[in-house]
Structure formats: structure tokens, C-alpha cells
Amino acid sequence: MSIEDSIIEDGSGREPLVPKAVVSRLSLYLRELQHLSRSEQKTISSSKLGRALGFTAAQVRKDFAYFGQFGYPGIGYRCDELIEQIKKILGTNKTWPVVLVGCGNMGQALLGYRGFAKQGFDVVAVVDVDKGVLGKTYQGLVVDHIDLLPEIVKRHSLRVAILAVPATAAADAADQILKSGITGILNFAPVTLNVPKNVSLIEVDLAMELEQLAFSVFQKNQGQ
Amino acid sequence: MSIEDSIIEDGSGREPLVPKAVVSRLSLYLRELQHLSRSEQKTISSSKLGRALGFTAAQVRKDFAYFGQFGYPGIGYRCDELIEQIKKILGTNKTWPVVLVGCGNMGQALLGYRGFAKQGFDVVAVVDVDKGVLGKTYQGLVVDHIDLLPEIVKRHSLRVAILAVPATAAADAADQILKSGITGILNFAPVTLNVPKNVSLIEVDLAMELEQLAFSVFQKNQGQ
Secondary structure, three states, X not given: OOOOOOEEOOOOOOOOOEEHHHHHHHHHHHHXXXXXXXXXXXXXXXXXXXXXXXXXXXXXXHHHHOOOOOOEOOOEEEHHHHHHHHHHHHOOOOOEEEEEEOOOHHHHHHHOOOHHHXXXXXXXXXXXXXXXXXXXXXXXXXXXXXXXXXXXXXXXXXXXXEEOOOHHHHHHHHHHHHHOOOOEEEEOOOOOOOOOOOOEEEEOOOHHHXXXXXXXXXXXXXXX | OOOOOOEEOOOOOOOOOXXXXXXXXXXXXXXXXXXXXXXXXXXXXXXXXXXXXXXOHHHHHHHHHOOOOOOEOOOEEEHHHHHHHHHHHHOOOOOEEEEEEOOOHHHHHHHOOOHHHHOOEEEEEEEEOOOOOOOOEEOOEEEEEHHHHHHHHHHHOOOEEEEOOOHHHHHHHHHHHHHOOOOXXXXXXXXXXXXXXXXXXXXXXXXXXXHHHHHHHHHHHHOO
16 A cells, blocks of 8 residues: 555546545545444544544545535534445445456465455456466356457456466566556566556555564564 | 554553554655665655655654664765664564464465565464365475464464464464464454454455555546
């Protein structure tokens, strides 16, 4: 995740829309609201929502103001309503069909990852180049050759690919993904990809999680 | 990752040490400094470092002030020196031996993940309960039964475990991890674990990455 205050551009060359940091905070608000909703809390004020996450009430209101007016005077936000609004803003209120590129260990692990479906990502096709997996069925999906990607993308109107190939194969696989018309890549390959400006790229990097864990364990050991 | 302004406690009951948000930002500074160092930039000012990440110069200086005085008047920070200092603060300047709990698809994918070694995490043992993998060798490591965990933890002086078992097995595996004396868990199982306060827990959750990707692709499609 990036906390940069850089801007998400829409590739149209028009005025940029929303700072990345705001979109990151939307994810955090959503997580907190879902937590509140599970605890059967119906409403929350901007100051309490902010306090739970370390932001000011003004920051919370400013963030939501990019997208509309969601609070009620004297009530605050209605949790379930705001959850739906944020999902609508993020685009996770609908299902995104996606193709998984790479069906090795990481790919197979991701096929079993329930979080994709929970966030509205539905893996509808799997491609690879390895004869060891081509034609085999994983989680109900037959592995096709990556050369079929353009057809698959067209048939399912795909926008998004999950890239889970070894580092050495990543650049070639990314080329084929981009040629097929895909405009969003979630990259699990441990390499940095260069993609055109109109393509969205999210690199999954565990470095930060590992550093936070190291720091936390380190601190606790010093306390002993 | 959490951007909460909550505090990382050291479990000793003493005054808490450093806000989590500061530790998160240390990871971002480190990433940017490593990028600069690869571009052979020798020094950087707090304002330029902040600007690259969307923070003010004051924020940058305040964050580092928790840990000491790292800048030079009229020069700024020396990139390579600050990289080493941050690694030392985070505890990633040394090698952490870790045990991988779970050697299914996710576990095997993680065994092949080079990022762990890069951050100083060295997987020295693998445990599971599945007869299909017990006794087999993956990346040079023989899979032991999870019941051997206390011995393994003692033999290697382990502090950290990576949990990569299916959701249904996560609670039991976490129990065995905690009983073995481990004090830090990196959890890839898609469940929320409850751990004692003296245990560090980092939950790897792809939800945020998926939401950021959805939003970005969504915006670009609207621009068409």
C-alpha cells in the first residue's frame, strides 16, 4: 500500500481525481465500519470513526467530501449505509471477473484464497505455460495456455489479471497480459514491473509487514 | 499494515514507546532511501524525503527524533547511513530464524518467496500435520510434525513463526505456536487470531490491495 499523497489519474489526461492517500483511508474506514457493523453498532460520528483510526474528525469529513455527503446531522454516519457507499466508490460492490496468470504454488495458493471472492474478485480463468499444469483442473478451472489470453479476456470482458509466476517469467507474462487488453494487474511476482500509464498496477510486497513484525518482536525482547 | 496512531507496547507494562504510524513511516522512508541509493544519490534533505512520500519535512524530522539524531546540518541525511540506521531500528539488520507452520500451497509458495531472506527472515524449519507432506523435503527443509515445535523453537532460539495453514486449522496451530514460546506471528491464514498482549501479530490481508486496484481500474474505465 502506498501512503503517498500522489494522485490517482484516470489516464484521460484530465484533472486528476482523488489523492491515493484518501483511497487508502477509505479502505481503513471500511474495515472499521465492518467491524462496528458486526458488533451491531448502527451509527458512528466522524470524530469517533477518526479516533479509532488515529485521524481527526476533520480529516474523515474531508475524505468523504470527495465523493458526496454521507453523514446525518445529530446522528453521524449510518454504518451499513456508509459501508455500501464506500464499496460503491471503491468499485468492490460488484463482481470483477479476473484471470490468474501462473498456476504454480503461489497461483494455487491464491486460487484457494477466499479473500478475492469476498472483495468481489471472481477468478474465471487460469493460464500458464508449464506442461505440468496445462489441462489440469484446479478449483474447478482448467488451466489454459497463456497464448489463449486474448480470447479469454474477450470472452469474459476481463479488465484485471493476477500475476503469480516466478520472477524469471514475470516480464514475459506481463507483456502478454498487456497485449491482451488487461488494464489492471495485481502482481505477486517478486519483481518490479514497468507498465504504461493507463494500466493500474498493485505490487504485493510483504516487506512492510515483515519490518513491522520485526520491530514489534524486537521491542518486546528488549523489554525482557 | 495499520496506519492507526495506536502505540506499540513492549509488554512490560512500562510507558509505550513509539506510535505504530511512525514505524509504518519508517518502512516507507526505508523504501524511498533504498530507491535513492540504487540511483546513486548520496544525500537527501528531510523536505525532499518528505515530499517524495507526501509528508512534511517536520513530520520526517519528528519521526526520526524518536530514535536519535541522523541528519547533518547543511547536508541532510546520508542515504546509505540512514538505511542502516532504520534497519537497525526495525531490527531487520540482523537475521531472524523463523519456523514455517503449514506446508500446503501457501506454505510452499512462501518457502520460495525471496522477500523473507531479503528482510532478514531465514526459514530454518517447517512443520505440518498432513501425512502427505511430513518427512518430505522442500527447499532443503524436511517437514516435521507440529508436535515437535517446542523442541524446534528451543534448538533454534526462535521468536517468530509464519502461519500458513487453512482457516479451519489456524486456531489449533496458533495454540501450538503460542505454547512453544514463539512471540511473533506473521499470519497468512484468512482468520483473525486472538493472541496474548505480549505476542506480536501481523495479519497479512490482501483486502486493501484489492480495493486499491478495483478503485484504480474503475476510475480508468469511467474515463473512457
